[in-house]
Amino acid sequence: MKRLQKYTGFAVALFVAAFVFVPVTNAQTVPKFVSLGDSFSSGNGADIVPGQAVGNTSVYDPATNNATNQCLRSSKSYAPLLATEKGYALTQVACSGATTDNILSVGQFNEAPQISAVTPDTQLVTLTIGGNDVGFVPLVACVVTTSCTTSSPEIVNTYAQLNTLPQKITNVLNAIKANAPNAQIRIAGYPQIVPTTNSNAVGCQPWLAKSEQTLANTIEQQLNGILQTAATQAGSTVKYIDPFASTSPFMQRDLVGLTRDACSLSAARAINGIRADFMPANFHPNILGHRAYQQLFSASI
Numbered sequence: 001m002k003r004l005q006k007y008t009g010f011a012v013a014l015f016v017a018a019f020v021f022v023p024v025t026n027a028q029t030v031p032k033f034v035s036l037g038d039s040f041s042s043g044n045g046a047d048i049v050p051g052q053a054v055g056n057t058s059v060y061d062p063a064t065n066n067a068t069n070q071c072l073r074s075s076k077s078y079a080p081l082l083a084t085e086k087g088y089a090l091t092q093v094a095c096s097g098a099t100t101d102n103i104l105s106v107g108q109f110n111e112a113p114q115i116s117a118v119t120p121d122t123q124l125v126t127l128t129i130g131g132n133d134v135g136f137v138p139l140v141a142c143v144v145t146t147s148c149t150t151s152s153p154e155i156v157n158t159y160a161q162l163n164t165l166p167q168k169i170t171n172v173l174n175a176i177k178a179n180a181p182n183a184q185i186r187i188a189g190y191p192q193i194v195p196t197t198n199s200n201a202v203g204c205q206p207w208l209a210k211s212e213q214t215l216a217n218t219i220e221q222q223l224n225g226i227l228q229t230a231a232t233q234a235g236s237t238v239k240y241i242d243p244f245a246s247t248s249p250f251m252q253r254d255l256v257g258l259t260r261d262a263c264s265l266s267a268a269r270a271i272n273g274i275r276a277d278f279m280p281a282n283f284h285p286n287i288l289g290h291r292a293y294q295q296l297f298s299a300s301i
Contacts, residue, residue, distance in 0.1 A: 030089045031086075031087075031088045031089065032088070032089050032121050032122045032123055033083050033088035033089060033090050033122075033124040034091045034093065034117050034122050034124070034126075035077075035079035035091070035092045035093065035126050035127070036093060036094055036103055036115075036117070036125060036126070036127040036176075037098060037103070037114075037127035037128040038095070038096065038098040038099075038128055038132055039072065039094075039096040039097065039098075039280070039284060040128040040131070040285060041078070041079060041094035041126070041128045042064075042072050042077060042092070042095055043059075043072065043075075043076060043077025043094075044072050044074075044096050044281050045272045045275065045278065045280065045281025045282075045285065046076040046077045046284075046285065046286065046287060046289075046290045047287055048272055048275070048278070048286040049287055049288075050266070050268065055287075059074045059075045059076045060072050060073060060075075064095070064109075068110070069110075069111075070097075070109065071094075071095035071111070072095075072096045072280060076287055076290060077092075077094075077290050078126075078285075078291075078293035078294040078297060079092050079094070079126060080092065081294040082126070082294050086298070086301065088123075093111070093114045093117045094114070094128075095108050096280060097132055098114065098129065098132060099129070100129055100133055100168040100169065100171065100172050102114060103115055103127075103172050103175075104172060115175050115176070118175075118179040118180050118183070120179070120180060120181070120182075122179070122183045123180075123182065123184065124185075125180065125183050125184070125185045125186070126185075126186045126187075127185075128187070128188050128190065129187070130223055130226065131223065133161055133168060134158045134162050134165060134223060135154060135157050135158045139154050139155070139219065142154035142155065143215075143216060144207050144274070147212075148215065149215070155219075158219055159219075162223065162226065165223070165226050166226050169230040170233070170234070173185065173187065173230060173231070173234040173238055174234070177234070183237065184237055184239075184301065185239070186301070187230070187231050187238065187239075188227075188240075188242075188293065189224035189227050189244065190220055190243065191244070191248075191250040191261075191270065191271060191285065191289065191293075192217070192244060192250060192251070192259075192261045193216060193271055194208060194213050194216050194217065194262060195263055196213065196214075199213075199259060200258075200259075202265060203262070203263040203265050203273055204263035208263065221244075224242070224243075224244065227240060228242065241297060242296075243292075248292070248296060249291075249296070250270050250289070250292050253266075254268040260288075260289075262283050268288060269286070269288070270285055270289035271283060271286065271289055272284055272285070272286045
């Protein structure tokens with residue numbers, strides 16, 4: 001009997017030792033999330049609350065808000081918000097002014113091309129891109145400062161660039177898939193900047209003509225259409241995020257029926273109007289706009 005107790009005690013000791021010292025091999029790692037793209041992802045104006053003065057510029061990573069680097073990566077942009085919500089490890093390389101070339105081959109401000117941040121262990125990639133390829137900044141300047149028409153040089157250039165954009169977007173998506181074969185890829189369109197022609201644009205008067213409203217929306221719809229088509233053709237791991245969808249928070253009106261675009265006077269508008277106190281924020285999503293993007297991306301994951 002004593003011998004049986006002795007061996008039983010020895011077996012228990014071995015079991016306990018094994019339980020304590022066997023290494024954990026199935027521990028889950030924090031998913032890697034990479035944010036690529038332009039200022040709509042980096043977060044120009046992401047801290048601005050409608051109707052209030054510019055917020056605290058400390059929301060921008062100091063390394064991207066100085067004399068030699070103006071990527072303007074904000075902690076208030078959708079990517080950090082989404083990473084916190086989902087518990088992902090974020091690598092944010094989106095940069096103000098980025099084009100498809102800046103993702104694939106030519107880094108900005110002495111940084112590496114953005115694609116270098118996408119590695120085989122990446123599980124989620126989000127991006128907004130294409131606006132700078134087709135001349136977003138000169139297009140806005142044309143609308144704001146002149147009587148912009150389809151024959152204006154800025155608009156002629158935009159339409160020419162729209163013709164070459166589909167292949168550029170496809171190249172970006174293919175490069176992401178090649179670098180991170182297991183990643184989910186989410187490419188978002190651009191939200192409505194100015195209202196449609198039959199909607200009130202009082203916040204943009206007197207510089208925005210009805211014809212310019214139509215022109216701006218036509219171009220934006222074409223741009224977003226290119227992004228959506230490229231995403232659809234890229235395979236099951238790629239999805240298009242549609243800010244113009246009927247259920248999109250960008251398209252919901254406030255309690256008194258006002259829109260959320262840059263021309264709206266609503267305290268709930270999602271897009272900044274003209275900001276003399278912080279020009280890079282002009283016509284970009286504000287704090288509510290980035291929360292809207294966060295909601296759209298989150299629902300797609």
